[in-house]
Amino acid sequence: DAGVTQSPTHLIKTRGQQVTLRCSPKSGHDTVSWYQQALGQGPQFIFQYYEEEERQRGNFPDRFSGHQFPNYSSELNVNALLLGDSALYLCASSLLQGGIGSPLHFGNGTRLTVT
Amino acid sequence: AQSVAQPEDQVNVAEGNPLTVKCTYSVSGNPYLFWYVQYPNRGLQFLLKYITGDNLVKGSYGFEAEFNKSQTSFHLKKPSALVSDSALYFCAVRGTGANNLFFGTGTRLTVIP
Numbered sequence A: 001d002a003g004v005t006q007s008p009t010h011l012i013k014t015r016g017q018q019v020t021l022r023c024s025p026k027s028g029h030d031t032v033s034w035y036q037q038a039l040g041q042g043p044q045f046i047f048q049y050y051e052e053e054e055r056q057r058g059n060f061p062d063r064f065s066g067h068q069f070p071n072y073s074s075e076l077n078v079n080a081l082l083l084g085d086s087a088l089y090l091c092a093s094s095l096l097q098g099g100i101g102s103p104l105h106f107g108n109g110t111r112l113t114v115t
Numbered sequence B: 001a002q003s004v005a006q007p008e009d010q011v012n013v014a015e016g017n018p019l020t021v022k023c024t025y026s027v028s029g030n031p032y033l034f035w036y037v038q039y040p041n042r043g044l045q046f047l048l049k050y051i052t053g054d055n056l057v058k059g060s061y062g063f064e065a066e067f068n069k070s071q072t073s074f075h076l077k078k079p080s081a082l083v084s085d086s087a088l089y090f091c092a093v094r095g096t097g098a099n100n101l102f103f104g105t106g107t108r109l110t111v112i113p
Helices: none
Strands: A005-007 A010-013 A019-024 A030-037 A046-050 A052-057 A064-068 A074-078 A086-095 A111-115 B003-005 B010-014 B019-022 B025-026 B034-039 B044-050 B057-058 B063-069 B073-078 B089-093 B105-113
Touching: A005 A086, A010 A019, A019 A086, A019 A111, A030 A074, A046 A064, A074 A086, B003 B089, B010 B019, B019 B105, B025 B073, B034 B063, B034 B073, B044 B057, B044 B063, B044 B073, B073 B089
Parallel strands: A010 A111, B010 B105
Antiparallel strands: A005 A019, A019 A074, A030 A046, A030 A086, A046 A052, A064 A074, A086 A111, B003 B025, B019 B073, B034 B044, B034 B089, B057 B063, B063 B073, B089 B105
């Protein structure tokens, strides 16, 4: 049973560029959340997708956008990259019907470095 | 608004000794509390959760946590620490009606052989 998979594992971009990160949820899961984890910090919620729509959004600018596909996989896009966007980006999946106590299953993340 | 505080950046404990990693929270409505562990260059792994019921919840790898409503705490515990428990531990809370988890800043646990 495949868990949450993310690609790529590492990425180096230049300021001003755009980046797309990809995530495949755990088999059977229908909800995907994205988190940003800066060095030495806890993960911060970016947004959550369910049924191909953004369900909730954290305190991130519009430069951060996402998409969910019919097969439940998801993409995170970041435009006009800033040095401060350097972080580990984590994708987490869950089953909506699991309820509020349903734990998130995390991928290993994509390490983005902006130079 | 929801928040989580992990007052200790670093906890050191000798192998075989009991360990405690502290967490306090603030949330509107009923709290739904979680502990996750992160190993180097890896994502977060779920350890345990409190939703309702018994204040002492048991989780993976021999970990347990005690929910204390009056102190708004949810401390992680283990009776006998292993060197392999050395990792970064995160407490997280989800408030009623919220879709996301709010994480603390993490506590690095080092178990000394």
